[in-house]
Amino acid sequence: MSVLHVTSPHVRKPMTTNAVMRHVIYGTIPGLAVLTLLFGWGTLINVVFGSLVAVAAEALVLRLRNRPILFSIKDGSAILTAVLLALAIPPTSPWWITVVGILFAIVIAKQLYGGLGSNPFNPAMIGYVLLLISFPLEMTTWIPANLTEGVAASPSFSQSLALIFGSVDRTVIDGITMATPLDTFKTYAGNDLDMLRSASVLQGSIAGVGWEWVNIAFLVGGLYLVARKIITWHIPVAMVTSLFLLAGLFYIIDPDSYADPIFHVLGGGTMLGAFFIATDPVTAATSNKGKLIYGALIGLLIYVIRAWGGYPDAVAFAVLLLNLCAPTIEYYTQPRAYGHKKANSGIAKS
Amino acid sequence: MSRQIWDIPGGIHPAQNKIQSLQTEITRADIPAELVIPTQQHIGAPAKPCVEVGDKVLKGQVIAEGNGFVSLPVHAPTSGEVIAIESRPIQHPSQIDGVCIVLKPDSNDTWGARHPIDNYQSLERNDVIDAIRNAGIAGMGGAGFPSAIKLGIKPGTKIEQLILNSVECEPYITADDKLIQERADEIIAGLEIMQWLVNPQETLIGIEDNKPDAIAAFKKATANNNIEVVVVPTKYPSGGEKQLIYMLTGKEVSSGGLPSDVGVICQNTGTAYAINRAIHHGEPLVSRITTVTGDAVKHKGNYEVLLGTPVDALLAQAGADMSAASRLIMGGPMMGFSIHDASVPVVKVTNCLLAPTTEEIPVPAQEQACIRCGSCAQVCPAGLLPQQLYWFSKSNELEKAEHFNLADCIECGACSFVCPSNIPLVQYFRFGKGQIRKHKSETIKADHARERFEFRQARLEKEEREKEQKRKARAEAAAKKQAAKKAAALANPPSDASGSPTTPGTDDVADTASNATKLKSAWASATKRWKDAEKALTIAEKNGSDQLEAFQKKVDQLKAKAEKTKALYEDAKTSAASTSPSSPSASPSPAVAPVSNDPMVQLKQASADNFKAWKDAQKKTQEAEANSADNLEALREEEATLKAKSDASKAAMKEARAKEKEAMQAKKATEDPTKQLKLDAAIARTKAKKALKALNSLDDDHASHAALKAAYEKALATADNADAALKAAEEA
Amino acid sequence: MTDDLSAVFSLVSMAVLFGSALGYAAVKFATDDDPIADQVDALLPQTQCGQCGHPGCRPYAEAVANDEDEINKCIPGGEDTIHAMADLLGKDFIPLDAEESDVVDVPMVAYIREDECIGCTKCIQACPMDAILGAAKQMHTVIVDECTGCDLCVEPCPVDCIDIIPEKVTHTTWAWPQPDGVGITPGQLIPVRNIA
Ligand code: SF4
Numbered sequence A: 001m002s003v004l005h006v007t008s009p010h011v012r013k014p015m016t017t018n019a020v021m022r023h024v025i026y027g028t029i030p031g032l033a034v035l036t037l038l039f040g041w042g043t044l045i046n047v048v049f050g051s052l053v054a055v056a057a058e059a060l061v062l063r064l065r066n067r068p069i070l071f072s073i074k075d076g077s078a079i080l081t082a083v084l085l086a087l088a089i090p091p092t093s094p095w096w097i098t099v100v101g102i103l104f105a106i107v108i109a110k111q112l113y114g115g116l117g118s119n120p121f122n123p124a125m126i127g128y129v130l131l132l133i134s135f136p137l138e139m140t141t142w143i144p145a146n147l148t149e150g151v152a153a154s155p156s157f158s159q160s161l162a163l164i165f166g167s168v169d170r171t172v173i174d175g176i177t178m179a180t181p182l183d184t185f186k187t188y189a190g191n192d193l194d195m196l197r198s199a200s201v202l203q204g205s206i207a208g209v210g211w212e213w214v215n216i217a218f219l220v221g222g223l224y225l226v227a228r229k230i231i232t233w234h235i236p237v238a239m240v241t242s243l244f245l246l247a248g249l250f251y252i253i254d255p256d257s258y259a260d261p262i263f264h265v266l267g268g269g270t271m272l273g274a275f276f277i278a279t280d281p282v283t284a285a286t287s288n289k290g291k292l293i294y295g296a297l298i299g300l301l302i303y304v305i306r307a308w309g310g311y312p313d314a315v316a317f318a319v320l321l322l323n324l325c326a327p328t329i330e331y332y333t334q335p336r337a338y339g340h341k342k343a344n345s346g347i348a349k350s
Numbered sequence B: 001m002s003r004q005i006w007d008i009p010g011g012i013h014p015a016q017n018k019i020q021s022l023q024t025e026i027t028r029a030d031i032p033a034e035l036v037i038p039t040q041q042h043i044g045a046p047a048k049p050c051v052e053v054g055d056k057v058l059k060g061q062v063i064a065e066g067n068g069f070v071s072l073p074v075h076a077p078t079s080g081e082v083i084a085i086e087s088r089p090i091q092h093p094s095q096i097d098g099v100c101i102v103l104k105p106d107s108n109d110t111w112g113a114r115h116p117i118d119n120y121q122s123l124e125r126n127d128v129i130d131a132i133r134n135a136g137i138a139g140m141g142g143a144g145f146p147s148a149i150k151l152g153i154k155p156g157t158k159i160e161q162l163i164l165n166s167v168e169c170e171p172y173i174t175a176d177d178k179l180i181q182e183r184a185d186e187i188i189a190g191l192e193i194m195q196w197l198v199n200p201q202e203t204l205i206g207i208e209d210n211k212p213d214a215i216a217a218f219k220k221a222t223a224n225n226n227i228e229v230v231v232v233p234t235k236y237p238s239g240g241e242k243q244l245i246y247m248l249t250g251k252e253v254s255s256g257g258l259p260s261d262v263g264v265i266c267q268n269t270g271t272a273y274a275i276n277r278a279i280h281h282g283e284p285l286v287s288r289i290t291t292v293t294g295d296a297v298k299h300k301g302n303y304e305v306l307l308g309t310p311v312d313a314l315l316a317q318a319g320a321d322m323s324a325a326s327r328l329i330m331g332g333p334m335m336g337f338s339i340h341d342a343s344v345p346v347v348k349v350t351n352c353l354l355a356p357t358t359e360e361i362p363v364p365a366q367e368q369a370c371i372r373c374g375s376c377a378q379v380c381p382a383g384l385l386p387q388q389l390y391w392f393s394k395s396n397e398l399e400k401a402e403h404f405n406l407a408d409c410i411e412c413g414a415c416s417f418v419c420p421s422n423i424p425l426v427q428y429f430r431f432g433k434g435q436i437r438k439h440k441s442e443t444i445k446a447d448h449a450r451e452r453f454e455f456r457q458a459r460l461e462k463e464e465r466e467k468e469q470k471r472k473a474r475a476e477a478a479a480k481k482q483a484a485k486k487a488a489a490l491a492n493p494p495s496d497a498s499g500s501p502t503t504p505g506t507d508d509v510a511d512t513a514s515n516a517t518k519l520k521s522a523w524a525s526a527t528k529r530w531k532d533a534e535k536a537l538t539i540a541e542k543n544g545s546d547q548l549e550a551f552q553k554k555v556d557q558l559k560a561k562a563e564k565t566k567a568l569y570e571d572a573k574t575s576a577a578s579t580s581p582s583s584p585s586a587s588p589s590p591a592v593a594p595v596s597n598d599p600m601v602q603l604k605q606a607s608a609d610n611f612k613a614w615k616d617a618q619k620k621t622q623e624a625e626a627n628s629a630d631n632l633e634a635l636r637e638e639e640a641t642l643k644a645k646s647d648a649s650k651a652a653m654k655e656a657r658a659k660e661k662e663a664m665q666a667k668k669a670t671e672d673p674t675k676q677l678k679l680d681a682a683i684a685r686t687k688a689k690k691a692l693k694a695l696n697s698l699d700d701d702h703a704s705h706a707a708l709k710a711a712y713e714k715a716l717a718t719a720d721n722a723d724a725a726l727k728a729a730e731e732a
Numbered sequence C: 001m002t003d004d005l006s007a008v009f010s011l012v013s014m015a016v017l018f019g020s021a022l023g024y025a026a027v028k029f030a031t032d033d034d035p036i037a038d039q040v041d042a043l044l045p046q047t048q049c050g051q052c053g054h055p056g057c058r059p060y061a062e063a064v065a066n067d068e069d070e071i072n073k074c075i076p077g078g079e080d081t082i083h084a085m086a087d088l089l090g091k092d093f094i095p096l097d098a099e100e101s102d103v104v105d106v107p108m109v110a111y112i113r114e115d116e117c118i119g120c121t122k123c124i125q126a127c128p129m130d131a132i133l134g135a136a137k138q139m140h141t142v143i144v145d146e147c148t149g150c151d152l153c154v155e156p157c158p159v160d161c162i163d164i165i166p167e168k169v170t171h172t173t174w175a176w177p178q179p180d181g182v183g184i185t186p187g188q189l190i191p192v193r194n195i196a
């Protein structure tokens, strides 16, 4: 008879990488649901469509790289990338936006760097930033949430399909689109503030119409991940706290030109970024101390870019910039090993 | 009065699976048909067998002695007869056999002389420690470090805590648990001996809260003394020595240091029990409690097993269905080793034998890419970053791995346990550690080699110098003599005018002879240079070089030089020949060979003698040729016959040797086909290489070129064949 | 005029300042490194086999240090040594200058088939490590611990009784192999021998 000759340990926790990815995808469900409720079926269609594109792209590149295809696709990381990207782009983006973004994310940002585990940058955010820079118009065109006064209802399923796959004259939707609250804030700082603030909470004007619900939904999904021990609390907490504190500071100094902290925390892609994007393990710092620094710096950069930068939202840029710093943070935040007086830091001298 | 418990970082909570083996009392395992006792069951040098095959031994008798300070003796686990001392499979991940003493029990289990120490307090501490050493007691928790060394603290070291490690945090294992439940008093007695030996400020027993019965037993046994039972929360790997020390005292053993550096000594439960048996009963360590468990085993439980009992005997007694087992693990599921041969014996450190089914412990999933999730770093009890260590070990960046404290990894397996990507992290770390070790030993070896080489160089130079000096001294002496003679000759006018030529002294002969050899080599090198130059010239000619003339000149010069040296050499030789005191004798006296009865040796001797005789003859013939001596013909003839003789004896020898070799190979091949094949392949390859070298050193048009080439090709083919055979064998 | 002067003055004073700072640093932080040849020698495996074309490791190290030879000649050292030398000397890595068949990555030792040895002492003279023990007409043997497997004793043996064989792996020299990597199930199925 034959038995297995293998190194200890012989038992393992049943959590697998595939399960990790799956749980993260589950975690996005509340957010996805709210987005669908508020903005119609567009996001859901993008998620499904994007996943298909991502799997196809991944398979193709794996084939070209001569790697086992099924093995890598099964880990679910490509689908997760597609889901995150689809959640970040406007629900009515034409199909080619999704295709371009995902191809870039999967092929260039992930596989060309060596595939899962070797990519220095968050692929979904690379795709997002590429789109934002290349197609600023499409990427900032959001239809208003159906909670907004005067907006009848979000597009129906067939309308969404038509919007995405382009059989509709897109100028039609231009009539009903409007800038996102963050965008509004940036463009009309001062003038429209009162208007933004006048609406009631239920109608969602803490952070712009509908957006606080989106963020709260992502927060719920994120808490699920923390509870399942898929992610630790460090990065989201550090990121949201630093963003909140910074926004609060400037709000106290000059409430007229700076938005209030709640607006920042529940506005734009803050929660999606905090729980789902910044926590992408491959590109983040791993030690607890490192995670705190990493998260806090992302929060800081988000605020800086939102307040003084050229783009309305900043999660993607902030995350990518910190991806760049993650290895350095890692080097200087090693935990102290048992039996050592000091923690090691820096790289080995050779 | 609850004592502070420090919490270790990380840690995991694998399924305990301990109840299965706790249902029955400790069972005495049967004496097997054969006991295989490895000479190395501890850390340190293996013991030296001190019995012979055929010896009758009694239970507890020393059968192998400790070999050095870090070593332990081995005792006969039962009475019987030593039937072999040989290499047998033992438990080692390398699957390499180790030296074992094989004992055939006589089933009487008769004890030899036992010397209990009734009142150890009246003895010197060192004597008690020696008694512990002589009882062969090693740490029984897994590492197997000789206990006596741990207890023999340096004088002046103050021990603050003596800790008994009863944590037993590995899943499945209940050997200590059961031992405590049934024999707590004896364990405490052993602990008291240690207490007396190291005189600690406090004595603690660390035990996990998942063993209520054992805790109760300990509480009862320690009611009347100053030993404190400290219950720690269940968490793997709190039973690691360093981890337990930290949990109970808050002290960290510094990296690379010993617990006694921080005033702590930590001993295992089984060790305390064994010490008690050794001191109070005079029984050396010949058996231990081993948990036999896993779903493939019918009668799960704890067995008191004689050391050396083969695993299959134990499994058979426990009713294991090996066809249902997915692996066979010696030790626990977290740190145990899978074993490759069911005949490996139970040794001093074997606390568990695990035969799980596939449902229980499935085949590991495929390794996936590290997603840097950091789970491993969260659970590492040593505060390491396994994902970084993994990366460095994988890419062989050993320096960085060392910088990230790879050496502090205790190989607990917590990181592999949680890794979602199924990365066998511990194996990467073991690999990395092995590479670092190898590197270090290679560096040491290289340094050593350099030293030896330099030393040899120096020695050769010195010898050369000495020779030179001697030669000079001789030359001077000769010159003096000459001068004296001349002076004498001048002083005494020649009595006979013709004057007989002075017989040159032996020194002179030697001198001229050595001169001749020197000249010969000079001649050879000059010729070579000339030839080289000529070659270069032809090449230059072919390429139409514009320095042809210069080349030509050089060649001419070299040629002249070569001829000159040749002439010189010839001169020297003739003079040497004429001064040589003994004339070349026609028949060389055969070397007197010591007569031996071994035909092989005789053949060899004969062949060597004949070879020498032929070579001598050849030399003479050549000399004669050069001097165009008149007895050339005769010499040539003789050479030819001698050569034939030498060849014949050589052939005979070769044949005999081949036969012998064949026999040997056949024998070896039956023993281990791949090993022999590997050897063959290596030999064939060396031969081919050698042939190639020889081939390359010859010109294309050389007479023996073709022959050599054929030989080379043949050697190559043999090597290929050997390789192929090896591969085939390996595949099979 | 004064402008020119001040420019010249400031330039000169800056030159003096930086020059002295550099000079000071050079003295203060001077590394008392071994001469390069020593450092190169430290990287070589000290097999003393001469396969690089030099009579031993030290001479090769000197040749490399003086730029008289390439860094890819050491066959026993293999690629690791080339990498190490390339790092040390700031050169580019170049592949090993050897036939693939010449490269053995396992440590080798010489083995004398003792029953065939005629005791000619030729191998003793050839051995650069003094690792062969024996006397005229006596059987010779290799001190395995000292042998570097350099192959130099094979050639001179008149009866061809020396083999270069892979060093035997023992419990102490054995090391865990590297796992096979991503996509492969760790461990291997092995037949268990002597199962009841
Ligand atoms: S647990 Fe595994 S996948 Fe996660 S960081 Fe550690 S090694 Fe990588």
Ligand code: SF4
Residues within 6 Å of the ligand: B379, B380, B381, B382, B383, B384, B385, B386, B408, B409, B410, B411, B412, B413, B414, B415, B416, B425, B426, B429
């Ligand atoms: S095996 Fe080593 S690295 Fe892994 S958790 Fe244990 S101590 Fe840490």
